[in-house]
Amino acid sequence: MPPQVRPDVVRRAHDNNGATVTLPDPVPADPSRPDVRWMPAHIAAAQLARGETTALALVESCQAAWDAHHGQVNAIVLADFEAAREAALQSDARRQAGRSRGPLDGVPFSIKESFDVAGWPTTCGVPGRADHRAGADAVVVERLRAHGAVLLGKTNVPLGLRDWQSYNAVYGTTRNPHDLSRTPGGSSGGSAAAVCAGMSYFDIGSDIGSSLRNPAHYCGVFSHKSSHGIVPLRGHGNARAGFAEQDINVAGPVARSARDLELVLRAIVGPDAADAPAWQLDLPPCDHTRLADFRVAVLPSHPLAEVDAAVSGAIEQLGHQLEAAGAQVAWNVRPDFDAAQLWRIYVLLLRATTSFHMDDAAFADALARAGDPHGDDADYASLQFTGAALSHRHWLLMQQAREAFARAWNRFFGDFDVLLCPAASTTAFALDEQGEPWQRTIQVNGQPWPLTSQLFWAGHSGLCGLPSTVAPIGPARDGLPVGVQIVARRYGDLTSLRFAQLLEDAGHGFRPPRIASSPNR
Structure with a gap:
């Protein structure tokens, strides 16, 4: 089992101008305020804006939760708190100089292991990819860094992102903070467990088969599966920009408050760089103010x-x-x-999409087991092979x-x-x-x-x-x-x-x- 904290593989944060800024000491805890361990991201952002806390204090709170519970929960499986503290100091310096990048500046977050972070592994839980290193940040990581959010680490996933649990031979098993004998869900199970356990203020996961939704449900947190196509997936699970955007799959936030979800979603939505000159996103507002x-x-x-x-x-x-x-x-x-027809077509198209991640031997096995795409078989165990072998015409x-x-x-x-x-x-x-x-x-x-x-x-x-x-x-x-x-x-x-x-x-x-x-x- 490789070490859980891997500072040797991560890209370090650096001060853009090399200046050293003396920062005020963290503000002592106020019993009348929310417990910092469970504070929603939007409350933390408001306290940062008012000077009532610092980004460094928020990072240290997350590290304290990680120190206390990582051995049992195993949610953030790749972390670099040293780089996070450096990024937090830069954020605090920006605020002190009146150059805040917005409400997320200084708020600590984690990211699902399947999203690329430059210099870090992206294994998707596959042992054969343990030595892989990403060459650049995924779009969502790039956008959150641009907003000043502080990356803490990566959260655990199941093998190949294909389970409603989160365990693999690279990083081990993630457990539900509410009951350590139970699953936190999957494939964004580490995301929900980290947020639930106070190790991170929010996380970005992905969802093609309830991978954001079941972990939030199991762990008692909030998540948002975005409308397909509004959050770019470049840099997720080997996805690249261009014409081959994944079908059905989406990215979205996990957090301890519904207001956090909107705050984070607004930071990551919009066209990828290649499309940005031609169109922009304008989500329809909701005017309802009462249930x-x-x-x-x-x-x-x-x-x-x-x-x-x-x-x-x-x-x-x-x-x-x-x-x-x-x-x-x-x-x-x-x-x-x-x-029933929708279920059948969903499973076929789901497995057609995920077939991209199959190796040649697994795909050959699917071809041998595939049935009639237009038959009446409704058994998932059979449909998964038929879907993986689906022809473009049938698709x-x-x-x-x-x-x-x-x-x-x-x-x-x-x-x-x-x-x-x-x-x-x-x-x-x-x-x-x-x-x-x-x-x-x-x-x-x-x-x-x-x-x-x-x-x-x-x-x-x-x-x-x-x-x-x-x-x-x-x-x-x-x-x-x-x-x-x-x-x-x-x-x-x-x-x-x-x-x-x-x-x-x-x-x-x-x-x-x-x-x-x-x-x-």
Whole structure:
């Protein structure tokens, strides 16, 4: 197992003008203010702006949380706190000189391991890539650095980013801070665990199969799966700029507050450099100021992916609370499409996209196992091979069906502002590293269901590129965190985010994990 802190592989921060600035001592903690360990990023940004704290103090708080809990949680698996302190000192110097780069200047963050950081490994959990070093920052890292945010390290992922857990032979197993015997989710599980454990103020993850959504749900934090295409993926998982942008896959933030999600999203959205001269992004605003202003559809479960009562019950309770608050609530409504057909096409196109990461032997095996793309097989274990071997012609033919699904979603969002549904079928399940993900089961209402059945809640909205914000609404009946997935029309990111912000204002927010009571464990 390689060392968890790898200062030898990271690019060091340097003072742009070489000047040495004497900074004030960190402001002593004020008991009336939020605990710095669990402070949302936007509160930290406000305190920085008012001179009530320093970037250096924020970095040291994150390092203290890492020192206390890394041995149990194993979320930030590549870190360079020395470089982070140097970057924090530069940020504090800019603020002292009146040259702040904006609200994120000095706020510490982490990044999912699959995003490139110049000089650091990008393995995606694959041992064969342990010696890889990225030549440049991913776009999202580049943009956050430009805003002055302070990079702390990289967070753990599953092998090849293909599991709802986060473990691999390079960096080991990440555990849920609320219950160390359970998964934090995946593939952005390290992202959610780091933010939950106070090791980072926010993180950037990716999502093609609920990889941002299930970790937020399992860990009791917030996440935002952005509308497809609004955040460039250059520098993620070997993705490059140009005409081969990944289908379905998106990047987005993980944080301890819904307001943090919007703050970070605004810093990373917009066209990549090559496209910037031709177009700019202008997301439609959301004018609603109260939960009562929203037209809400509630879908607590679905026959194709039954949801455990611990999760569906929490979403039902939320729906009743919204009714009491004056919102227009409709129960168990669905878009007018064949959900089974959508599931099938989603899995095929999902695995067509991820086939890019298969080696030649794995692809040859998929070719040998592939079935009829237009057959009626609905079993994930079979569809994954058929999807990986999909021809370009078959891929193009499936776009007609996807367009029909997208039109149905547009009709649906003519009647509703948001759809509330699960991010996953259960609360965080016990760690299980035996066999392949598609060979495992989970217990839903006392019955075994394929682990991959939960992908229904990923593809239901993800296939058509819709934004989804996950907000904590728990704890659930079993005492574990539970979240709700808030889906809006495509490019309605500010609508799902506004709804999550109003839920947070109504008391549905982040709750510190159990490890907080035993920092020396």
